[in-house]
Amino acid sequence: MADISESFRWIGVELRHLVALRTVAEEGSLAGAARRLGYSQPAVSQQLQTLERLVGSRLVERRAGGREVTLSEAGQRVLLHGAAMLARAQAADAELRALEDGSAGSLRLGTIPSIGARIVPELLRRFGERAPAIEIELVEDAWDDRLLDQLEAGELELAFGFPPLRDGPFNSVELLEDPYVLLVAADSPLAAAKRTLSLRRLADIPLIVCSQSEAADAFCRAHGIAAQIRYRIDDNATLVGLAAAGLGAALLPRLAVDPSRTDVVQVELATKPPPRLIVLAWHGDREQTASARALVELAGEVCADLFVSTERVIH
Numbered sequence: 001m002a003d004i005s006e007s008f009r010w011i012g013v014e015l016r017h018l019v020a021l022r023t024v025a026e027e028g029s030l031a032g033a034a035r036r037l038g039y040s041q042p043a044v045s046q047q048l049q050t051l052e053r054l055v056g057s058r059l060v061e062r063r064a065g066g067r068e069v070t071l072s073e074a075g076q077r078v079l080l081h082g083a084a085m086l087a088r089a090q091a092a093d094a095e096l097r098a099l100e101d102g103s104a105g106s107l108r109l110g111t112i113p114s115i116g117a118r119i120v121p122e123l124l125r126r127f128g129e130r131a132p133a134i135e136i137e138l139v140e141d142a143w144d145d146r147l148l149d150q151l152e153a154g155e156l157e158l159a160f161g162f163p164p165l166r167d168g169p170f171n172s173v174e175l176l177e178d179p180y181v182l183l184v185a186a187d188s189p190l191a192a193a194k195r196t197l198s199l200r201r202l203a204d205i206p207l208i209v210c211s212q213s214e215a216a217d218a219f220c221r222a223h224g225i226a227a228q229i230r231y232r233i234d235d236n237a238t239l240v241g242l243a244a245a246g247l248g249a250a251l252l253p254r255l256a257v258d259p260s261r262t263d264v265v266q267v268e269l270a271t272k273p274p275p276r277l278i279v280l281a282w283h284g285d286r287e288q289t290a291s292a293r294a295l296v297e298l299a300g301e302v303c304a305d306l307f308v309s310t311e312r313v314i315h
Helices: 015-027 030-037 041-055 073-101 113-118 120-130 144-152 189-193 215-222 236-244 290-310
Strands: 060-062 069-071 105-111 134-140 158-161 170-178 180-185 206-210 228-233 249-253 264-267 276-283
Touching: 015 030, 015 041, 015 069, 015 073, 030 041, 041 073, 069 073, 105 113, 105 144, 105 290, 113 120, 113 134, 113 236, 120 134, 120 290, 144 158, 144 170, 144 276, 158 290, 170 290, 180 189, 180 215, 180 236, 189 264, 206 215, 206 236, 215 249, 228 236, 236 249, 236 264, 276 290
Parallel strands: 105 134, 105 158, 206 228, 206 249
Antiparallel strands: 060 069, 158 276, 170 276, 180 249, 180 264
16 A cells, blocks of 8 residues: 555645645735734745645746735635635634633533432533533432542543542532431321421331432431331332332432422421431542533532522422
């Protein structure tokens, strides 16, 4: 196979050669092009001579008097294609500058189902309004440890999680305290009583809890309650659905509950479980991009607004 440099004469053409040709065509003289480009006239002439040698054609013709120049037919063809090449190069430069300043590109965000349902949609909506050229790719997993594995491996830029984070090169910012709530069916006697439920009574109620967390078990043990765990469920909607069907009381984080549901009611506990803390984490040994920093800041704003709104639901 022949070397491409032997069959493709344009391989040595540089952008500066095309810029010189375009400027000469626009100015109509070597002197004018030199002034505009900030070159000496001999330098512009040398650029043109090099380009002519590379493409194998005479590109400019001097008019009578020698000061004015015009493009030959070959020069016009070269300029036609050269202009397209310069436009693509300028577009590439603009994209790279946007990547540098964080106004374009992509970002991979790790999320967890209950967070994905309540925090992420609003976060992406607001971020899309502020940075429409940034594409956010979502990676969901029920276990934050697996997201941290991807974060450490550089497969994610950011990931939601729950402290304390496991050992690793992680930095994080706390976004929200997500309180645990006890939900029962809307027609349950506990809902009708509208009384604060003592922990002693909690021991008599079949509980439905999330299988990815031991927070409910730890809360019961800490208060000497022999909890009756009837179901451990992965899916939050199923978990709440079982409670709505009267099959037990769901003890789960408030963000895991669809606030539009009317078939469950929150029962106040005399002693509340510690809230679930939600953080946004990143790799501490890697420099954050501007878009990642902007997303972290915006996540704080979204969660602050969400905290206010969730205070009014499921009562």
